Amino acid sequence: MKVEELREVVQWLADAGIGVFEIESDDCRVRMVLQSDVARESPVSVTIDDGEDRGDGVIVAAEVPGIFLIRHPHHATPIVPFGGPVRTGDIVALVQIGPIYAPVIATTDGTLARILTAPQSLVGFGTPLLEII
Amino acid sequence: MTRRRFDKVLIANRGEIALRIQRACRLLDLKTVVVHSEADRNARYVGLADEAVCIGPAAAARSYLNPAALLLAAEATGAQAIHPGYGFLSEDAAFAERVEACGLVFIGPSAASIHTMGNKITAKRTMQAAGVPCVPGSEGALPDDAAAVGGIAAAVGYPVIIKAAGGGGGRGMRVVRCHSELADALAITRAEARRAFANADLYLEKFLEHPRHVEIQVLCDAHGAALWLGDRDCSLQRRNQKIVEEAPAPGIDRDLIAHIGARCTEACRRLGYRGVGTFEFLYEEGAFHFIEMNTRLQVEHTVTEMTGGLDIVQKQIEVALGERLALTQADVVLSGHAIECRINAEDPVSFTSSAGRITRWDLPGGPGVRVDSHIACGDVVSPHYDSLIAKLVAHGANRQDALKRAQTALSEMKVEGISTNIALHREILQDDAFRAGGVTIHHLEKRLAQGRGR
Numbered sequence: 001m002k003v004e005e006l007r008e009v010v011q012w013l014a015d016a017g018i019g020v021f022e023i024e025s026d027d028c029r030v031r032m033v034l035q036s037d038v039a040r041e042s043p044v045s046v047t048i049d050d051g052e053d054r055g056d057g058v059i060v061a062a063e064v065p066g067i068f069l070i071r072h073p074h075h076a077t078p079i080v081p082f083g084g085p086v087r088t089g090d091i092v093a094l095v096q097i098g099p100i101y102a103p104v105i106a107t108t109d110g111t112l113a114r115i116l117t118a119p120q121s122l123v124g125f126g127t128p129l130l131e132i133i
Numbered sequence: 134m135t136r137r138r139f140d141k142v143l144i145a146n147r148g149e150i151a152l153r154i155q156r157a158c159r160l161l162d163l164k165t166v167v168v169h170s171e172a173d174r175n176a177r178y179v180g181l182a183d184e185a186v187c188i189g190p191a192a193a194a195r196s197y198l199n200p201a202a203l204l205l206a207a208e209a210t211g212a213q214a215i216h217p218g219y220g221f222l223s224e225d226a227a228f229a230e231r232v233e234a235c236g237l238v239f240i241g242p243s244a245a246s247i248h249t250m251g252n253k254i255t256a257k258r259t260m261q262a263a264g265v266p267c268v269p270g271s272e273g274a275l276p277d278d279a280a281a282v283g284g285i286a287a288a289v290g291y292p293v294i295i296k297a298a299g300g301g302g303g304r305g306m307r308v309v310r311c312h313s314e315l316a317d318a319l320a321i322t323r324a325e326a327r328r329a330f331a332n333a334d335l336y337l338e339k340f341l342e343h344p345r346h347v348e349i350q351v352l353c354d355a356h357g358a359a360l361w362l363g364d365r366d367c368s369l370q371r372r373n374q375k376i377v378e379e380a381p382a383p384g385i386d387r388d389l390i391a392h393i394g395a396r397c398t399e400a401c402r403r404l405g406y407r408g409v410g411t412f413e414f415l416y417e418e419g420a421f422h423f424i425e426m427n428t429r430l431q432v433e434h435t436v437t438e439m440t441g442g443l444d445i446v447q448k449q450i451e452v453a454l455g456e457r458l459a460l461t462q463a464d465v466v467l468s469g470h471a472i473e474c475r476i477n478a479e480d481p482v483s484f485t486s487s488a489g490r491i492t493r494w495d496l497p498g499g500p501g502v503r504v505d506s507h508i509a510c511g512d513v514v515s516p517h518y519d520s521l522i523a524k525l526v527a528h529g530a531n532r533q534d535a536l537k538r539a540q541t542a543l544s545e546m547k548v549e550g551i552s553t554n555i556a557l558h559r560e561i562l563q564d565d566a567f568r569a570g571g572v573t574i575h576h577l578e579k580r581l582a583q584g585r586g587r
Binding site for chain 2: 067123
């Protein structure tokens with residue numbers, strides 16, 4: 001990947017309010033963390049009213065359109081195992097946008113209680129992904 | 134078969150036009166991606182798309198007006214082209230440039246064309262060079278010196294209108310009736326232009342007192358072919374918002390319109406314009422005066438489709454695919470008359486938008502009647518967006534027939550749960566002056582003012 005391309009991708013993501021992401025191409029893999037002045041205000045968490053009881057969990061939702069992943073394609077195991085502990089700010093899943101991996105960040109401490117969207121499916125802004133209890 | 138430039142289109146818009154574009158894509162066997170805000174998640178047209186993806190919250194600034202969110206959605210879904218529709222980012226040259234820089238196809242003209250026509254001073258200069266008649270006025274931008282502007286205004290003759298180069302669509306303009314009003318009007322308009330359009334350039338034109346709004350639809354391919362597809366009269370307006378449009382413009386010499394159409398296509402060839410576009414004119418005392426060009430699909434393209442028999446959105450996408458126009462100007466034959474009523478969700482008295490759940494949605498039908506709408510019964514009309522909920526189009530063998538069909542259609546259309554302007558349309562179609570044809574752009578507002586005075 002050329003530096004100019006990287007610069008362009010970084011600008012897009014900054015414009016879209018994404019603070020941390022990973023980019024992959026044939027010959028390299030780059031993880032970027034933007035300073036908070038260009039990053040988004042806060043992670044997206046939503047309240048869902050579809051009649052289903054979700055207990056007291058916190059729903060973590062997608063912030064950008066892309067393919068929902070619970071494990072990195074290069075890793076055999078999920079980023080967080082089902083029922084495993086998470087802390088606020090942890091990367092708990094990924095949303096893949098072409099060569100870019102945007103992290104899904106835990107908005108609370110707890111354990112990963114449920115996966116609300118099928119991995120490998122297309123998600124968009126606000127799609128409920130995971131529940132942390 | 135050779136590989137097409139794209140086979141999946143991302144529709145970067147909402148409402149009726151997002152559905153209209155989907156229909157054209159289906160005709161061309163193109164896959165569709167509809168992006169939507171959280172407020173539009175449950176819209177009918179969203180469910181009809183091959184793929185749908187939410188790009189942000191209800192506020193347009195963070196969804197439909199967010200270039201980064203749109204480009205990420207295109208990347209995530211593998212769409213290779215973006216159709217901007219109308220409004221939102223459709224005439225944003227920087228967005229068009231960014232789309233192309235990402236290796237995607239922008240279904241519209243080049244960023245350079247959008248930029249040229251977006252600046253009303255360069256647009257006018259381009260039109261004059263192509264022999265398109267313009268309103269008499271200043272040569273280029275006005276000087277800073279008010280005395281010098283006074284000389285220009287006197288030469289043009291009062292009343293004059295001062296306009297912002299970055300304005301358009303009725304924004305950023307002020308009428309000056311005599312010399313004593315000039316200095317203040319200049320200062321205020323310049324300050325507004327700097328603030329609203331980030332461009333303090335102004336120009337001045339003769340103010341036409343009783344014009345009609347008549348426009349010419351063009352279609353151009355990327356290989357130098359340019360056609361004009363017909364004319365429309367959009368004089369029925371309220372606060373520069375079109376309410377009723379019709380094609381062709383009644384009572385205007387067809388030879389004169391053909392001459393103007395030919396000048397418009399000549400301007401397109403000189404500009405290297407591609408895609409669809411509309412040249413807007415003021416028409417007064419038998420003469421056309423160019424005011425601006427819209428470098429996108431328009432709401433009222435439907436009346437030209439009904440009279441010309443072409444699917445304009447299909448043609449727009451075909452030329453974006455790089456195809457050559459198989460038509461010549463001789464193939465463009467107009468037949469009959471068409472009238473479009475824009476059905477808005479709005480209060481009939483205050484004209485403020487009326488949001489809420491639609492509890493009854495009875496649509497008209499029959500020969501020559503077309504309704505373009507994204508709405509289904511039970512839908513919630515969001516307060517976040519434009520109030521257009523349907524376009525009712527009636528076509529007939531002549532204007533009389535079209536009017537009758539439109540009236541019948543309006544009598545069949547029933548909407549409950551929200552307020553609409555259907556009753557206003559019924560009144561307009563019974564108005565003697567409108568029925569006679571050729572009312573000015575001030576007619577509707579005058580009539581509404583008289584109605585309030587009763």
